[in-house]
Amino acid sequence: MPRRECLNRRCRVLHSGPGPRCPTCTTQQEQARDAARGTTTQRGLGADHQAAARQILANAELCAVCGLPPTADDPLEAGHIRPRVHGGTNDITNYRAEHRSCNRGQGATLRKR
Ligand SMILES: [Zn+2]
Numbered sequence: 714m715p716r717r718e719c720l721n722r723r724c725r726v727l728h729s730g731p732g733p734r735c736p737t738c739t740t741q742q743e744q745a746r747d748a749a750r751g752t753t754t755q756r757g758l759g760a761d762h763q764a765a766a767r768q769i770l771a772n773a774e775l776c777a778v779c780g781l782p783p784t785a786d787d788p789l790e791a792g793h794i795r796p797r798v799h800g801g802t803n804d805i806t807n808y809r810a811e812h813r814s815c816n817r818g819q820g821a822t823l824r825k826r
């Protein structure tokens with residue numbers, strides 16, 4: 714079997730394993746993927762979430778829940794319009810800017826009257 718250079722730039726070891734990475738890096742990558750699946754991806758905070766959130770916040774001036782501008786105590790953050798538990802996605806169309814308090818479901822009642 715021909716030996717190949719490990720795909721991991723910081724490794725680059727020559728190996729004859731079945732994948733593009735050496736067996737060590739393959740194992741590490743699988744462990745990292747499992748860890749991500751159990752934590753950030755589960756909560757919907759993967760790379761696609763972060764990219765969408767950045768884009769939403771870059772254009773946001775007002776909270777989509779209460780319609781007020783952000784304050785130092787209560788900055789805007791990206792919230793899901795349709796919660797992921799109800800089938801919402803990390804697509805940018807499923808995001809809106811809302812106060813941290815509104816996002817937590819507190820601001821809307823506190824500010825209403
Ligand atoms: Zn490697």
Ligand SMILES: [Zn+2]
Pocket residue numbers: 776777778779780781811812815820
């Ligand atoms: Zn708000």
